[in-house]
Amino acid sequence: MTETHTLVLIPARMAATRLPGKPLLDIAGLPMIVHVLRRAEEAGIGRVAVATDTPEIADAVKAHGGEAVMTSADHPSGSDRIFEALTRLDPAGRIDTIINLQGDLPTILPDDIRAVVAPLADPLVDIATLAAEIRTEEEHTNPNVVKVIGSRIGDRRLRALYFTRATAPWGAGPRYHHVGLYAYRRAALKRFVGLSPSPLEQREKLEQLRALEAGMRIDVAIIDTVPGGVDTPADLEMARRILTKT
Numbered sequence: 001m002t003e004t005h006t007l008v009l010i011p012a013r014m015a016a017t018r019l020p021g022k023p024l025l026d027i028a029g030l031p032m033i034v035h036v037l038r039r040a041e042e043a044g045i046g047r048v049a050v051a052t053d054t055p056e057i058a059d060a061v062k063a064h065g066g067e068a069v070m071t072s073a074d075h076p077s078g079s080d081r082i083f084e085a086l087t088r089l090d091p092a093g094r095i096d097t098i099i100n101l102q103g104d105l106p107t108i109l110p111d112d113i114r115a116v117v118a119p120l121a122d123p124l125v126d127i128a129t130l131a132a133e134i135r136t137e138e139e140h141t142n143p144n145v146v147k148v149i150g151s152r153i154g155d156r157r158l159r160a161l162y163f164t165r166a167t168a169p170w171g172a173g174p175r176y177h178h179v180g181l182y183a184y185r186r187a188a189l190k191r192f193v194g195l196s197p198s199p200l201e202q203r204e205k206l207e208q209l210r211a212l213e214a215g216m217r218i219d220v221a222i223i224d225t226v227p228g229g230v231d232t233p234a235d236l237e238m239a240r241r242i243l244t245k246t
Contacts, residue, residue, distance in 0.1 A: 006046030006117070007095045009085050010036055011078035012103035014054050016234055023057050023103055025236060028243040030064070032230060033057060035106035037066045040099075043113035047095075051085035078102070079182075079208055083193045086186070094164040098189055107242050108181075108227040116183045119157065119219035126188035126216040129208070130179035131158070132226045139177055141167050144186060144222070146178040146206060148220055156222040163206050177226050182208075188216060 012023040012033050019025065023033040030038075040048040052058055053075075058068035070086050075081040082100050089095075097120060101113065112130060119128035127237060131148045134209040139145045143165040150158030162168075163178055184192070191214075198213040200206075211218060230236050 005091065005095055006097040006099065007086065008043070008046055008048040008099040008101055008113070009082040010040065010048070010050045010094045010101045010103045011085075012050055012054070012057050012082040013053045013073075013081075014057070014112075017210075019230065019236060022230065023052075023054075024060055025230075027106055027236070027240050031060045032063045032106050032115050032239070033061060033103050034066065035239075036103050036108070037061060037064070038103065038228060039106070039108050039110055040101055040113060041066075043110040044115060045099070045114055046097070047089075049089060051081050053081075077187070078121045079207065080193050083189055086189070093186070096186050098184045098186060100184070102180055102229065104230045105181075105227045106239050112179075112223050112227060113181070115221045115223055116198065118221055119185055120185065122219065124217055126185055127192070127211055127218045128183040129160070129218060129220055130223050131176035131220050132179060132223050134175045134177050140175060146180075148176045148178040150176070150220055153219070158220040158222065160212065160218040160220050162212065163204070163208050165204055165206070176220070176222070178220075179223065179226055182225075192216070199207050 024031045049069050050061045051069050051071050053071055053073040061068040069085045071081050071084045116128050116130050119125050147164055148160055148163045149169050150160045153159050195210055198210045201209040230239050
């Protein structure tokens with residue numbers, strides 16, 4: 001995979017209820033979406049663009065030298081949004097690796113973005129994602145912390161067997177906090193968005209289970225810490241403290 005064959009897409013919209021206008025909230029002098037854009041650019045793995053249905057987000061990205069692509073407002077998920085963006089930005093099909101980076105991870109490390117691509121070196125892997133070992137008791141039992149259950153296939157690599165909000169797997173040993181950053185082969189993304197929501201996906205409210213139920217292979221790269229997402233006013237203040245220091 002060369003740089004010209006990889007596209008990092010950042011889906012962003014204004015629908016957050018707890019933090020209205022979240023992508024454009026100021027953090028250390030820049031809109032949050034621009035911080036995410038900068039982290040993706042610093043990863044240096046390919047072209048970067050923001051996929052949005054909101055002209056104000058697109059304008060903010062372009063004002064800071066980034067690329068934005070307008071997409072439909074009707075998409076049920078970020079995966080559908082990035083697939084539309086992919087077809088708009090690369091109708092000729094030259095891109096073969098697509099990274100879906102959430103637009104509310106302003107403090108994510110560029111190294112972690114790079115890490116998600118590594119599992120695709122194995123031609124049997126359809127989708128790659130990230131996880132970090134759970135270190136606090138609260139994470140083990142919190143249903144908002146998605147756990148990945150997988151078979152270890154390397155020092156910092158799992159083959160995903162299941163994703164769940166439950167405290168799992170049972171018994172002694174590490175558990176892993178799933179980080180919602182994905183790398184897709186183009187054919188895998190096309191297949192994924194063409195599938196209907198699956199029973200376990202609907203039960204757990206976890207989109208990635210659709211892929212597993214369809215027999216697709218997801219491998220997981222283990223990173224050191226979970227990137228801090230911005231979902232609440234407290235998260236926003238934490239991001240402002242971190243990025244004001246850098």
